[in-house]
Amino acid sequence: MGxxxxxxxxxxxxxxxxxxxxxxxxxxxxxxxxPQHAQFTGDSNGVALSLTSSLGTCTWCINQNLSARVVLKxxxxxxxGCRLRTKKQFIYGRISSLIKLVPGDSAGTIATLYASTxxxxxxxDIDFEFIGDVAGQPYTIHTxxxxxxxxxxxxxxxxxxxxxxGFHNYTISWSPCMVVWYIDEIPIRVxxxxxxxxxxxxxxxxxxxxxxxxxxxxxxxxxxxxxxxxDWSKAPxxxxxxxxxxxxxxxxxxxxxxxxxxxxxxxxxxCRPSTRSSTTATAMARQQPSAGWHSTEAVAxxxxxxxxxxxxxxx
Numbered sequence: 001m002g003x004x005x006x007x008x009x010x011x012x013x014x015x016x017x018x019x020x021x022x023x024x025x026x027x028x029x030x031x032x033x034x035p036q037h038a039q040f041t042g043d044s045n046g047v048a049l050s051l052t053s054s055l056g057t058c059t060w061c062i063n064q065n066l067s068a069r070v071v072l073k074x075x076x077x078x079x080x081g082c083r084l085r086t087k088k089q090f091i092y093g094r095i096s097s098l099i100k101l102v103p104g105d106s107a108g109t110i111a112t113l114y115a116s117t118x119x120x121x122x123x124x125d126i127d128f129e130f131i132g133d134v135a136g137q138p139y140t141i142h143t144x145x146x147x148x149x150x151x152x153x154x155x156x157x158x159x160x161x162x163x164x165x166g167f168h169n170y171t172i173s174w175s176p177c178m179v180v181w182y183i184d185e186i187p188i189r190v191x192x193x194x195x196x197x198x199x200x201x202x203x204x205x206x207x208x209x210x211x212x213x214x215x216x217x218x219x220x221x222x223x224x225x226x227x228x229x230x231d232w233s234k235a236p237x238x239x240x241x242x243x244x245x246x247x248x249x250x251x252x253x254x255x256x257x258x259x260x261x262x263x264x265x266x267x268x269x270x271c272r273p274s275t276r277s278s279t280t281a282t283a284m285a286r287q288q289p290s291a292g293w294h295s296t297e298a299v300a301x302x303x304x305x306x307x308x309x310x311x312x313x314x315x
Contacts, residue, residue, distance in 0.1 A: 025084075028246055033213070034082035037236075046242035049214045051081040051109055053232040079232070081215035086246065089118070089207035092262065093248030096171035096182075097212065099130075100240040101139055103164040106132025107223045108216045108230030111239040113170055115208040123149045124203040126179055128170050130163070132237070133223055139163045142221065143181050143189050147201035154221065155189050167242055176204060207251040214239050 024044045031038050037050040097113055109132040116125045125146035130139050141157045161168065171182040181189040193202040214237065218226040230237075249262030 025244060028086055028088070029084045029210075029212075029244070030087055032083055032085045034080050037080065037082035037214075038084070041242070046240065047084070047212075047244075048238050048240050049082040049084070049111070049212065051079070051214045051216060051235065051237040053079045053235045079216060079230075081213060083211060083213035083215075084241075084244075086210040086248075088248070088250050089209055090115075090248035091205070091207050091251045092174050092176065093246065094171060094173045095210045095244070095246060095248070096169060097244040098167040098169050098242040099163075100165075100167045100242075101130050101163045102132055102214075102237045102239050105135040105231050105234045106139070106164075106237055107134045107228045108132065108218065109237045110213075110215050110217055110222065112211065112213045112215075113172065113241075114211050115172060115174065116211060117206045117208050119206070121149075122206065124206045124208060125151070126172055126174055126203070126208075128172060128181065130239075131221075131223060134228060140223075141183070141188075145179060145191050145203075147203045150201050153191065157188060159183070167240070174203070179203075210246065210248070212241055212244065 025040065025047060026044055037052060039048045039050070041047065095113065095115060099111070099113065101111055102109055111130040111132075112128060114125065114127040114129070117123055123146050125144070127142070127144040129142040129144070131142050132139060138158050141159055141163075143155050143157075144151060145153045159168075169182070169184050171180075171185075173180045173182065177193050179191045180187050191202075193204070194200045195202040195204070216230045216237075218229060220226050
């Protein structure tokens with residue numbers, strides 16, 4: 001066998017191993033809302049999440065002598081989306097997915113990739129929320145972070161690509177020192193842990209689940225301030241997720257001790273204050289999903305360019 005043939009064989013074997021390494025979504029995720037609106041790909045490495053509107057059904061109300069208002073309520077449209085949730089909780093880690101967002105008129109719809117605590121009385125949350133718009137207008141990429149039920153840290157971007165034409169990689173990286181949001185391996189936002197030095201709450205102790213979902217809202221932060229409603233004649237609205245990857249520090253209880261020797265928990269365990277952009281860029285480069293893919297200078301350049309060209313709002 002010649003050198004070229006041997007190299008081709010090695011490449012083929014490595015490619016096969018990479019395919020085998022892709023996780024099956026059923027192994028790591030459950031459907032905890034709208035299971036009828038989740039359609040998995042044949043290899044179970046991808047899923048289409050749908051938001052639909054359907055008429056309610058009532059097979060018994062005609063003979064129950066119910067008021068007209070109750071009957072109308074029972075028959076009004078039911079608008080339901082879908083949500084996936086990781087089977088395991090974690091403190092620190094990385095969640096990423098290839099996502100192709102809803103094409104056409106997606107006003108009022110929200111697709112998500114996020115991490116959140118299960119409890120309501122003390123809420124931590126790290127979000128990617130993709131806010132739809134009318135046909136021809138780009139999505140708004142909404143990022144936010146809650147810690148100890150304190151939010152109001154929204155930063156929004158317009159994508160520099162058509163988020164509905166193909167798959168793009170979105171990553172949330174959460175370590176003791178910082179949370180970094182990436183798009184296609186480019187860091188678009190960093191939230192540092194300044195809890196000790198400035199008293200700003202930062203998620204460090206409550207386990208989270210990972211989530212992916214689609215739903216609709218008219219909240220003030222939604223499409224054009226919630227003024228543009230969903231056109232349900234365009235339903236179903238479908239967001240496609242593929243290769244949802246988890247690299248997490250598993251945790252089944254409260255307290256940081258449960259993360260053990262997880263690399264993400266150990267990274268930057270001593271958080272240093274940053275005063276220069278070069279220091280920030282160096283830290284982000286270490287956090288890259290594909291380590292070494294960008295140089296420090298490239299990271300700083302990309303982040304500066306994105307902030308100047310695509311940032312549309314910040315808290």
